[in-house]
Amino acid sequence: DQQVKQNSPSLSVQEGRISILNCDYTNSMFDYFLWYKKYPAEGPTFLISISSIKDKNEDGRFTVFLNKSAKHLSLHIVPSQPGDSAVYFCAATFGGGADGLTFGKGTHLIIQP
Amino acid sequence: KAGVTQTPRYLIKTRGQQVTLSCSPISGHRSVSWYQQTPGQGLQFLFEYFSETQRNKGNFPGRFSGRQFSNSRSEMNVSTLELGDSALYLCASGGLAGETDTQYFGPGTRLTVL
Numbered sequence: 001d002q003q004v005k006q007n008s009p010s011l012s013v014q015e016g017r018i019s020i021l022n023c024d025y026t027n028s029m030f031d032y033f034l035w036y037k038k039y040p041a042e043g044p045t046f047l048i049s050i051s052s053i054k055d056k057n058e059d060g061r062f063t064v065f066l067n068k069s070a071k072h073l074s075l076h077i078v079p080s081q082p083g084d085s086a087v088y089f090c091a092a093t094f095g096g097g098a099d100g101l102t103f104g105k106g107t108h109l110i111i112q113p
Numbered sequence: 114k115a116g117v118t119q120t121p122r123y124l125i126k127t128r129g130q131q132v133t134l135s136c137s138p139i140s141g142h143r144s145v146s147w148y149q150q151t152p153g154q155g156l157q158f159l160f161e162y163f164s165e166t167q168r169n170k171g172n173f174p175g176r177f178s179g180r181q182f183s184n185s186r187s188e189m190n191v192s193t194l195e196l197g198d199s200a201l202y203l204c205a206s207g208g209l210a211g212e213t214d215t216q217y218f219g220p221g222t223r224l225t226v227l
Contacts, residue, residue, distance in 0.1 A: 101146070106155065
């Protein structure tokens with residue numbers, strides 16, 4: 001039972017355009033959501049997070065939107081840059097994180113020149 | 114501030130052996146979590162430690178165990194290794210208990226079981 005789903009295994013976007021990565025979850029107890037970026041053979045790098053009491057959080061080129069009623073969140077990257085090419089993981093947790101992060105399977109973002 | 118460090122970075126073992134992986138969290142962080150990443154299952158939570166106590170454990174057999182020391186450093190042990198244990202093992206550290214933690218990951222230990 002996959003509680004966090006990233007339905008697009010890959011996404012190709014032109015440099016300078018907006019990249020939108022999507023994530024759906026099923027567990028209504030999740031109250032904190034995170035996005036990580038990962039290169040091969042490295043650990044995930046934290047990008048941005050959002051608490052369930054908010055619907056938007058912005059940090060530079062990265063914005064995360066949360067739609068609790070739809071159990072959906074998205075990561076927007078504007079403008080997309082070649083260095084953004086990586087696998088992006090959506091993760092969720094609750095209860096302060098002691099239960100660990102539940103990850104989606106990831107979306108491979110490819111930025112085309 | 115130094116990040117999460119993991120040793121060793123690469124390890125090759127044979128079936129039936131045991132292995133110990135080490136993780137040093139970010140200075141000041143008290144929570145350490147371990148994850149297993151495989152191509153088929155993705156990133157899966159193994160267990161989480163805070164103040165030397167295991168607070169939660171994921172759905173893994175008892176061959177997977179861990180501990181945390183008073184300086185917050187953590188070790189993970191896998192006994193009687195199986196081929197399916199080949200994976201990238203990631204350690205993550207977080208802040209204070211009771212707060213929603215952002216977890217920061219180390220580079221991982223690549224374990225290959227032959």
